[in-house]
Amino acid sequence: MLLVSLITAGYVGLGVRLVDIQVLQHDKHAAHALDNTRRKVIHASRRGDILDTRGTVLATSRIAKTVCADPSLMGNHQSLVARAIAPFLRRDAADLAKRMQRRVYTDAAGRQREDKHVVLARKVLLEDWQGITNALARLDFGVDVKSLPRKERLGYYNVRRAVFCERVDSQLRVYPSGSLAAHVTGFVGVRDLEDSGVPVAGLEGKHGIERMLDSELEGVRGWSEIETDRRRREVVAFREYDVKPRDGLNVVLTLDANVQYIAEKALETLCAKHTPASACAVVVDPRTGAILGLANRPTFDPNQPGDSTAANRRNRVITDSFEPGSTFKIVAVSGALNEHAVRLTDRFHCENGRYYFAGKVLRDHHAYGPMSVREIITKSSNIGTAKVAMKLGAHRLHNYISELGFGQRSGVPLPGEVRGILHPVSRWSKLSISRIPMGHEIAATPLQLTMAMSAMANGGNLMRPLLVDRLEDRDGNVVMQYKPTVVRKVIGDETAQQMVKTLMTVVSEEGTARQARLENYAVAGKTGTAQKPSKTRRGYEAGKYFSSFIGFLPAEAPRLCIGVFVDEPNDGYYGGVVAGPAFKVIAEKSANYLGLEPSEPVESLSERKPRVVSR
Amino acid sequence: MPRNRKKQESPLSVGLWIRAALLCLVLGGTAMGYVWQKSQIHQLGTEVRKKEVRLELLRGDNERWQQLRAEMRSTQKLYDRVRTLGLGLAMPQPEQVLRLPDLPLDAKELKQSKLGDYRTVTNKPRRRRP
Numbered sequence: 175m176l177l178v179s180l181i182t183a184g185y186v187g188l189g190v191r192l193v194d195i196q197v198l199q200h201d202k203h204a205a206h207a208l209d210n211t212r213r214k215v216i217h218a219s220r221r222g223d224i225l226d227t228r229g230t231v232l233a234t235s236r237i238a239k240t241v242c243a244d245p246s247l248m249g250n251h252q253s254l255v256a257r258a259i260a261p262f263l264r265r266d267a268a269d270l271a272k273r274m275q276r277r278v279y280t281d282a283a284g285r286q287r288e289d290k291h292v293v294l295a296r297k298v299l300l301e302d303w304q305g306i307t308n309a310l311a312r313l314d315f316g317v318d319v320k321s322l323p324r325k326e327r328l329g330y331y332n333v334r335r336a337v338f339c340e341r342v343d344s345q346l347r348v349y350p351s352g353s354l355a356a357h358v359t360g361f362v363g364v365r366d367l368e369d370s371g372v373p374v375a376g377l378e379g380k381h382g383i384e385r386m387l388d389s390e391l392e393g394v395r396g397w398s399e400i401e402t403d404r405r406r407r408e409v410v411a412f413r414e415y416d417v418k419p420r421d422g423l424n425v426v427l428t429l430d431a432n433v434q435y436i437a438e439k440a441l442e443t444l445c446a447k448h449t450p451a452s453a454c455a456v457v458v459d460p461r462t463g464a465i466l467g468l469a470n471r472p473t474f475d476p477n478q479p480g481d482s483t484a485a486n487r488r489n490r491v492i493t494d495s496f497e498p499g500s501t502f503k504i505v506a507v508s509g510a511l512n513e514h515a516v517r518l519t520d521r522f523h524c525e526n527g528r529y530y531f532a533g534k535v536l537r538d539h540h541a542y543g544p545m546s547v548r549e550i551i552t553k554s555s556n557i558g559t560a561k562v563a564m565k566l567g568a569h570r571l572h573n574y575i576s577e578l579g580f581g582q583r584s585g586v587p588l589p590g591e592v593r594g595i596l597h598p599v600s601r602w603s604k605l606s607i608s609r610i611p612m613g614h615e616i617a618a619t620p621l622q623l624t625m626a627m628s629a630m631a632n633g634g635n636l637m638r639p640l641l642v643d644r645l646e647d648r649d650g651n652v653v654m655q656y657k658p659t660v661v662r663k664v665i666g667d668e669t670a671q672q673m674v675k676t677l678m679t680v681v682s683e684e685g686t687a688r689q690a691r692l693e694n695y696a697v698a699g700k701t702g703t704a705q706k707p708s709k710t711r712r713g714y715e716a717g718k719y720f721s722s723f724i725g726f727l728p729a730e731a732p733r734l735c736i737g738v739f740v741d742e743p744n745d746g747y748y749g750g751v752v753a754g755p756a757f758k759v760i761a762e763k764s765a766n767y768l769g770l771e772p773s774e775p776v777e778s779l780s781e782r783k784p785r786v787v788s789r
Numbered sequence: 790m791p792r793n794r795k796k797q798e799s800p801l802s803v804g805l806w807i808r809a810a811l812l813c814l815v816l817g818g819t820a821m822g823y824v825w826q827k828s829q830i831h832q833l834g835t836e837v838r839k840k841e842v843r844l845e846l847l848r849g850d851n852e853r854w855q856q857l858r859a860e861m862r863s864t865q866k867l868y869d870r871v872r873t874l875g876l877g878l879a880m881p882q883p884e885q886v887l888r889l890p891d892l893p894l895d896a897k898e899l900k901q902s903k904l905g906d907y908r909t910v911t912n913k914p915r916r917r918r919p
Contacts, residue, residue, distance in 0.1 A: 231859035236852045237845075300849035350859040351866075410834030431864040694883045766880035771888065 211401045213408075216342045219393030220648075221377055222422030224359050224384070227466075227643055230431040231350055233359050233384070233476070235377075238297040238346040239339040241306065244290045245276045247336035249329060251315070258309040259337060262302040263295045270294060274336075294337070296364075297346045303339055310334045345377055347384075349476045355434050357489040358427065358468050358588070358641070360384035361476035380479070381487060383425055383642070386587045390645055393422030423645045423653055428464035433457050433764050437467040440738075440759040445471050448743035448752055454490045454620055455760060460628035460726055460735040462658035463637025465586070466764070492584075492591040495617035496720045496741070499704025500554045500686075500749070502613030502623075504630060504673065506563040507551055509574035512634075512669040515565045518548045518676060522561045529557040532604035536560060552679040554686050554701060556612045563611035571611065572599045577664045578626040579636055580618050586639040594618040613704055620722075624737035627700070627724040630673045631732035634665035674698050678729050689754035690725055692762055694772035698732075699725020699757070701749035706742065718742050723753035727761055728773045736760050 195203060224233035241263065248255060256271035263270065277289050298306075311334065319330045347362045360382020367376055376395075379388035396419030401412035437455045444453055450471075457467035470490050474482030488494070510516045527541035538555050550558030563571050575581070581596025595617035602610075609615045621639060629636045638659040645654040665673070677698035681691040686701045702722040705714040721743055726735040738753035738760070746752050860866060871878045 230862060230864065231855075234852075234856055234859055236856060237849055299853075300846065301853065304846070348856055348859075350856065351863040354863070354865050408838055409831075410837045411830045435864045435868060763880055766882060769881075769886060772883040 211403075213341075213400050213402055215398050215400055217396035217398070217417075217419045218343045218345060218376070219395050219419035220421040221345055221347065221362075221393065222391040222424045222648075224391075225424060225426045226355075226429045226431040226434070227427060228430060228432075229426075232355055232427070232429075232431070233347060233349050236299060236346045236348060238299055238344050239303045240296045240344055241294045241298050241303065241337065241339050243274050243292045243294050244336050244338070245274050245292060246288050246290050247332040248274060248276075249333060251313075251333045254313065254315070255310070255333065255337060258313055259294075259306045262305040262309070263298060265295065297344060298339075299346065306337065310337055347377060347476075351431065352477065353473045353475045354431065354438065355429055355468070356382075356473050356476045357470045357487070357491070358382055358429060359476060360386075360589075361479040382489070382588060383427070385589050387425050387642070387645075391422040391425060394420040396420070421648050423647060425645060426643045428459075428462075428466065428640050428643045429468065430466045432767050433467040433760075434469065436763045436767070437469040437736075437760050438471075438473075440756045440763075441469050441471045443759070444738070444740065444752070444756040448740060448745050450740045450744070450752075451742040452490055452494075453738070453740045453756075455739070455756065456491055456620055456624045456737045457760065457764060458624055458628050458639070458735045458737075460631040460637070460732045462640060463625065463628065464640045464643070464658065466734070467760075468641075489588060489590065490739075490741075491620045492586060492588055493619075494741075495592050495594040495619050496739070497616065497704045497707065498613040498618045498623055499702035499720060499722065500556075500613060501627070501700045501702035501722050501724050502616065502618070503551060503554065503559045503611060504627065504677070504700055505575055505578055505580075506559055506566060506571055506611035507547060507676070508630060508665050508669055508673050509571060510562045510566040511547070511672055512574075512665040513566060513570060515567075515570075516547050516562055518672055519546050521546050522550065522558045524550070524555050524557045527557070529560070529608075531560070531608045534605055536608050548676045548679060551676045551700070552682070552685045554680075559611045560608035563607055568599050568602060568607050571607070572596075572602075574664065575610070575616070577636070577662060578629060579622050579661065580616065580626070584619075584621055584625055584639050586621060586641055588641065591621075592619060594622055613702060620737055620739045623722070623739075624724055624735060627726065627737065628732075628735040629664055630670055630677065631698070631726040631735050632670075633667045634663050634670040636661040636664050674729055674732075677725075681725070685750075686748070687723055687725070687750035687754045687757075689750055690723055690757045690761075692727065692758060692765075694774070695727045695761070695765055695770065696729035696773040697725050697727045697761065698729040699723055701754065703747060703749045719747035721747055721749040721752040723749045723757045725757055725761070727765060728770060730773060733768065733770050734761060734764055736764075 218237070220237070221235040223231055223235070225231055241259075243255075245252070252271040252274040253267070256267040256274060260267035260270050273292055273294060278286050279289055281287050313334060315330055315333075317330075319327055322330070344364075349356070349359060349361075361380055362377040362384050363380045365376045365378035376392070379385035379391065384391065396417045398416040399414045400408045400410075403409055434457075437457055441453050441455055444450075453471045455467065455469045456465065458465055468489075468491055470488075472486040474486045479487065507516075511518070521544045523544045524538060524542035526543060527538040529536040536557055538557050540553070542553060542555050542558070545553065545555060545558050547558075547562060549555075550562065566574075575596055580594055582593055583591045597606075597615070602615075606615055625636065625639060638661050640656060640658055642656050644652050644656060646652055675698075677700055678696060679685055680699055680701065681687045681697045687699060690697060690699060700723070702720070702724075704720045706718040706720055707713075708715045720739070720741055722737065722739045724735070724737040726732040736757055738756045740752050740756075743752045
């Protein structure tokens with residue numbers, strides 16, 4: 175009877191406990207069970223590539239792992255494990271062993287906890303991770319593990335499990351061409367996010383196209399909800415949701431890697447000769463506004479952006495504005511010609527190099543007498559240009575300056591573009607009408623100047639700079655095509671033709687840029703040599719110049735417009751002398767590379783005496 | 790009339806036995822089938838996982854090769870290699886480029902041209918020596 179009572183009581187007790195667990199504490203235990211088996215896995219999307227117009231890869235991505243360790247599973251085998259994995263992580267074994275030592279920290283609740291998640295290395299490539307897993311599987315402890323008792327055996331197995339990778343893959347951004355077009359491609363940084371409680375180390379564009387088209391390049395992450403077994407292996411049958419990631423779009427630039435290389439090499443030579451503070455060059459197709467090359471010196475390696483200074487990473491083509499000097503004379507003269515205020519044959523007296531205006535003296539670098547408008551451009555006379563601008567008038571001059579895009583952003587998809595400086599006419603002084611036409615009292619970016627010159631070359635249309643040609647998916651399907659855009663027509667066709675003919679004289683024997691003349695192509699262009707304004711006092715800095723040359727070719731049907739800009743050159747400072755030769759190199763090599771038709775028929779090789787063309 | 794006890798029929802007739810056996814068979818078969826298909830699902834799941842891991846590795850390999858190709862095709866590396874190997878390669882000069890006019894079919898120049906102005910060279914088979 176007693177036995178029956180005990181058994182009954184036992185069953186009642188079990189029943190009560192069952193009800194307690196299954197009904198009263200159901201939520202708590204269900205959540206605990208789910209927490210033990212359910213996992214949310216985030217699948218990183220692959221960041222899109224950046225390509226040049228011919229498909230050369232400028233930036234690409236590789237899946238990488240974040241390698242971690244749980245020191246609590248290691249026992250005293252830290253040194254052994256560190257020696258095995260150090261070659262794959264390219265780290266010092268002693269340093270790794272030190273990182274894998276057991277340590278305790280205090281959590282938010284004030285409890286002592288053991289650190290079971292130590293990050294050993296980020297961005298470890300897949301093949302290196304495979305190497306690590308193989309090395310761990312082959313670890314030799316110096317004992318026959320299989321013959322040991324179960325508990326000891328498990329200890330050794332745990333050592334192999336102690337190094338693991340994070341569940342969410344990260345990516346390694348690679349720039350195969352190194353510093354080539356670094357200021358255009360930009361670089362990326364790591365962005366630590368949390369997606370439904372899962373930490374995600376994503377990439378974030380920090381500079382250049384990487385930053386401006388970050389959302390297009392990034393893609394969309396995928397995710398899945400899985401269940402795991404006792405050994406934390408996924409039970410695929412219980413996979414509830416499985417949303418695949420959508421890879422980022424590839425960005426195809428208008429840039430041509432070869433033209434870019436030519437421009438960068440020319441700048442390198444220029445920098446070696448003139449040791450300037452900085453130099454930059456832009457190569458544009460004036461018909462479309464497509465940027466074929468955009469080079470800066472100093473530069474940086476986007477694979478190691480942390481090794482460079484902020485000054486090296488600055489894209490001076492759009493972030494720095496300068497007083498442009500004589501290259502700006504094209505604005506006043508083209509405006510005056512377009513308004514029929516002057517003709518190319520009209521003559522102005524250049525006051526033998528000294529012109530008193532509004533109580534100040536305006537000087538020319540040579541004492542010129544009467545000159546035609548064409549000669550004023552050829553010789554780059556400040557006094558002559560000022561007189562032409564006076565014929566045009568302040569309001570109309572201001573109108574042409576802003577119509578040619580000065581004082582406003584060009585809209586190129588790169589970060590940090592500045593507007594430059596263009597004061598309204600109401601803030602002009604009496605002197606302004608004589609100073610602005612020669613490129614003083616105004617600041618413009620190299621890109622603005624090059625686009626303005628392109629407008630002269632293409633019949634008077636100001637084009638929006640085109641840097642991104644199209645966006646493609648991974649299979650090469652075009653998702654978005656960017657088309658050339660005419661911002662506005664600034665000058666008429668006839669005026670543009672007159673300007674081209676006038677600018678062609680600049681590279682003649684009488685002009686200021688003989689060094690920029692090419693053998694097979696007719697070149698038109700304009701030099702600029704501007705003293706730099708002082709940062710500490712009014713007036714200009716002695717011996718500090720901003721030299722430039724902007725030209726286009728073939729002059730009769732322009733395909734390339736090239737601007738070379740040099741800040742504070744040494745060993746010469748005239749635009750024609752400093753920037754002219756670099757322009758010549760870029761123009762000649764780019765024209766040959768692109769197969770541009772020479773301006774005049776050239777005798778073929780068979781008609782020539784044999785000679786070494788190049789070596 | 791009361792039945793003969795000795796000749797009374799058993800309540801578990803053969804038909805009933807057969808039906809019971811069939812029922813057991815069906816139940817057993819269903820259970821076996823259930824277990825078998827569960828095992829299949831598990832097996833397929835394991836295979837799916839293996840294939841996914843393999844796919845990930847292949848994707849990784851693909852990316853590695855793509856990067857290698859991109860590095861080998863990078864402009865800077867190509868120029869450096871040309872310089873290192875002393876190949877003497879350079880951009881073609883305008884006089885090295887032969888330009889052929891792309892004339893429309895009704896162009897005057899084409900109509901005036903005679904047969905033989907443009908020569909076509911074909912490879913003739915060599916004569917065998919006797």
